[in-house]
Amino acid sequence: MKIHNFSAGPCILPQEVFDKMAEAVLNFNNSGSSIMEISHRRADAQEVIDNAIQLVKDLMNVPDTHEVIFTQGGASLQFVMVPFNLMKLNGGKAAYTETGAWAKNAIKEAKRMGEVNVLASSADKNFNYIPKGFSIPSDVDYFHCTSNNTIFGTQMKSFPNSPVPLVCDMSSDIMSKPVDVSKFDVIYAGAQKNMGPAGSVVTIVKKDILGKTGRDIPNYLNYETHIAKGSAFNTWPVLAVYGVMLNLQWLKNLGGVPEIAKRNVAKAELMYGEIDRNGMFTGTAEKEDRSEMNATFVLKDESLKAEFDKMWKEAGISSLNGHRDVGGYRASMYNALPIESVQVLVDIMKEFETKFG
C-alpha cells in the first residue's frame, strides 16, 4: 500500500532522492566505492558539498554579500552560534519574538550570553497566532524570529523591516516560498524538512556583520571558520549533505522555489478548505497565521478519535498525530508531499463526516 507520509520531520523526500542515494551507497558515481567510505577531501566528494552550496545560492537567489555554509548540530546549535557571532561581549543585547517551543529554546540560549528583550509572545494562546505590531528597538545587536512553528501550525506571512541585523530560524519552511534573502543577515535551517535528511544545517550569513562582537569564539561555533573553509573545516556529514544535494537538484529541476510555492499554496488551500468546511473538525491556528507547511486541527467530538484514527491509518496515512503540546492532528505538507496525499486525507475526512456527522 502507498504510504502518505505527513511526518513533521524528518519527513517525506522525493522517491528519486531515495533511488539515487541507495545507488550511491552501493556505488557512488560509478567509482566502485560507496559514498559512505570515501574521504571528504576527494575531488568527487568536494563536488558534492560545492554543488549543495551552489544549489542553495541558486534556489534562494543568495546575493554576493552573503555566504552559505553547512554545519552540524541542528537548529539547536544555531541557537548558540547566533549569539556567539552577533551579540557583543560587553553589554550585548538582542530582541526575540516568542512564537513557539523552538523560539523559547533560542531565547534560552541567548539569555546565557547577554540581555534578551522578548518583544512579543503568543504564549497567552498556546502559540496559536503570530504576534504583530511590535517595534524592534535600534539599540540591540540583532532581532531573531522563527518563520514557521511546526508544533503550533503558524507561519509568518511577512517579515519586519528591522533597524538591526535580522536573524530568522527558517527550519520548517525554508525554500517553500520565495523570500528576499537580502533583507536578512542570518537565515538558518535544519535540513530535515524541505532540504534533505537529518544531519546537516544550512546557514546563510551576510559576511560583513561578522567579527564584530569582541568575543573569542570557539572555532566550530564561528561562522567565519566555516566560510573560510568552504564548509570543510572538519569532516562534514557526507551522507546527509549528499541527500540535500540530491533533493535540491530535484527542486531545481521541477522549477525551483516559485514552482514549489504554487504547489504548496494548492495543498494548503485544499487542506484548510476541508478543515473549515467539515463540521467534524476545528483548526487550531488563527486563520491569518496558518502555516502552509503544518496544518493543525482537532476533532470537535474527541470521543470519535478511535474511529477517525482507524480510518486514516487504513488509508495508508502515516504520522498524522499532533504534537503533545497541541493534541489532535497535524498534517505536515512539506515540499516533497504530493497533493495526491492531501487529497487522500481530505477524502477520509469527508467520509468520516458522512459516517459519523
Add this chain to the structure above:
Amino acid sequence: MKIHNFSAGPCILPQEVFDKMAEAVLNFNNSGSSIMEISHRRADAQEVIDNAIQLVKDLMNVPDTHEVIFTQGGASLQFVMVPFNLMKLNGGKAAYTETGAWAKNAIKEAKRMGEVNVLASSADKNFNYIPKGFSIPSDVDYFHCTSNNTIFGTQMKSFPNSPVPLVCDMSSDIMSKPVDVSKFDVIYAGAQKNMGPAGSVVTIVKKDILGKTGRDIPNYLNYETHIAKGSAFNTWPVLAVYGVMLNLQWLKNLGGVPEIAKRNVAKAELMYGEIDRNGMFTGTAEKEDRSEMNATFVLKDESLKAEFDKMWKEAGISSLNGHRDVGGYRASMYNALPIESVQVLVDIMKEFETKFG
C-alpha cells in the same frame, strides 16, 4: 576491479553495511518508508539509536558509572565541549599532551576557556613519536590526550594513571583494541573511522564528574543534556547513526573488539614488516610508537614516485597518499580493511623493489 581502500577517513566499511544501508534507504525494516523520511521519534527509529548506544556499551564493556551519547559536530566540537563540561569557570586549568594536528586544535579550544598546561609535545620531530615520562599535575581539572594520530602514524600503547579526570580523543582507533573504559572519565570519537559513516560522534562519559564547573553551559554543548534525553535532545542524524548501528552489529557478530584486535595486529605486522624489510621505503614514525591504524612511510628515492604511484593505482589501491604535513604514503588499516588489501599493497612494494631496487 576490486578497490583496496586505504582512506584515512571517512574510510572503508564492511560491504554488508553498504548493502543494508541501501536497503533501508529504499525500504526501512519492510515498513514501506525510507529511513531518510521517518521521524526520529518513531518507535522503529528510537530502536536504532537505542541499539547503537547499547552496542557501544557491549563492545567496549562500558561500566554503569559511564553513559554513552551520540552527538554531532565531530571531534572538533568535542574540543569545545570538553572544557565547557570539565574546566572550572573560576581558575580553570587543564593539562594536555601535544601529539599532532588534532591535539593542537584541542589545546587551542581549551586555551580560550582557561589555563592550559602542555605537559609534553612531539612537535620537535614533526610528531613522529609519543612523548613519555611526563607527570600529570594534581591541581588541574583534567588531563587530555589523543590516542592515535592519523596524520603522523603514531599511537599510544598505554595510558597514564591520572590523578585527575582522564580525557581521551580516540577518534582514529576506538574499538580497534580493548581499552579499560573505567580508567577514563571522557572518551570521544568521531564515527568516521572504525564506527561508521561521517556525521556522528560518540562520547563515553563518567556521570559523576559532570555539573561541577560553575559554568552556565549552552544546552547543546552540555553532556548532561544529551544523557538526560538519551541522545535525542534534538533531531539526531538518522542515516549516520543507522550506519554506526549496522557497523557495530557487524563487529559484534565477528567476535567483537578482541577478535578485531587480533586482525589489526596481523595487518600491522604484515605492513610494518614490509616497510622495514624493503630497501625502497622508510617508515616515518618511531618504531615503538607506530600506529596499528595508520602506517606512514616515504620513498628513499623520491625520484621514483611516479613509478610507484602508477603501480599501486593499477593494482586498485586507493587513497594511499600521505597527508601534506608528512608527505609520502599513509596506509590506513581501520577495522573494516581486510588483510587481503594489505597483502596487495605489500606485493606491490615487493614488485617495486624488484623492478627499481
